[in-house]
Amino acid sequence: DAGVIQSPRHEVTEMGQEVTLRCKPISGHNSLFWYRQTMMRGLELLIYFNNNVPIDDSGMPEDRFSAKMPNASFSTLKIQPSEPRDSAVYFCASSGTANTEAFFGQGTRLTVV
Amino acid sequence: AQSVTQLDSQVPVFEEAPVELRCNYSSSVSVYLFWYVQYPNQGLQLLLKYLSGSTLVKGINGFEAEFNKSQTSFHLRKPSVHISDTAEYVCSVTLSGSSYKLIFGSGTRLLVRP
Numbered sequence: 001d002a003g004v005i006q007s008p009r010h011e012v013t014e015m016g017q018e019v020t021l022r023c024k025p026i027s028g029h030n031s032l033f034w035y036r037q038t039m040m041r042g043l044e045l046l047i048y049f050n051n052n053v054p055i056d057d058s059g060m061p062e063d064r065f066s067a068k069m070p071n072a073s074f075s076t077l078k079i080q081p082s083e084p085r086d087s088a089v090y091f092c093a094s095s096g097t098a099n100t101e102a103f104f105g106q107g108t109r110l111t112v113v
Numbered sequence: 114a115q116s117v118t119q120l121d122s123q124v125p126v127f128e129e130a131p132v133e134l135r136c137n138y139s140s141s142v143s144v145y146l147f148w149y150v151q152y153p154n155q156g157l158q159l160l161l162k163y164l165s166g167s168t169l170v171k172g173i174n175g176f177e178a179e180f181n182k183s184q185t186s187f188h189l190r191k192p193s194v195h196i197s198d199t200a201e202y203v204c205s206v207t208l209s210g211s212s213y214k215l216i217f218g219s220g221t222r223l224l225v226r227p
Contacts (some may be wrong), residue, residue, distance in 0.1 A: 043217040093215075105156055
């Protein structure tokens with residue numbers, strides 16, 4: 001298995017633009033997580049899905065952030081409009097069952113200028 | 114609500130010395146515990162996990178951790194570190210059962226010096 005695949009690996013965009021981050025979880029996994037990592041806050045859970053349904057989005061910072069999971073093999077995290085403070089590394093992770101570890105993608109480094 | 118605390122943001126240590134990275138959690142129910150390692154510009158990789166059974170868990174790269182329920186701790190140890198162990202180490206917890214939500218500590222940067 002290729003593992004969790006995220007795209008793009010790097011994204012540089014101007015403030016105010018829409019940004020879409022993509023994630024393909026490991027086949028057969030039924031939980032998917034989006035995390036944001038910054039030097040100041042470390043790893044923060046933004047949202048997680050179970051069987052394509054959003055279970056907890058309490059970590060989504062504000063209405064500019066939205067996430068979807070239209071099917072078991074694809075998820076997106078969208079920021080509209082983007083702001084410089086959104087600059088961070090965004091990780092996607094997936095998990096098969098409740099007592100196994102989450103497998104992480106390589107992350108998307110987002111820079112908003 | 115569950116939470117994870119890693120009090121040490123950075124731990125400098127000399128090569129071949131022992132190291133302990135501390136992790137404490139809070140939860141009113143049973144938990145599963147994990148340690149991840151993150152090398153520069155990479156994603157997180159599982160080091161070891163505690164689900165049940167023996168409280169001493171051995172992981173990759175010579176690391177081990179001990180689950181202490183009374184102290185709600187899951188400290189990570191290695192008897193002799195190498196330069197290549199320099200990385201970010203992140204402790205995480207999730208509730209056992211159906212409510213699966215992996216929560217991470219703030220991470221500890223292990224800096225191994227020659």
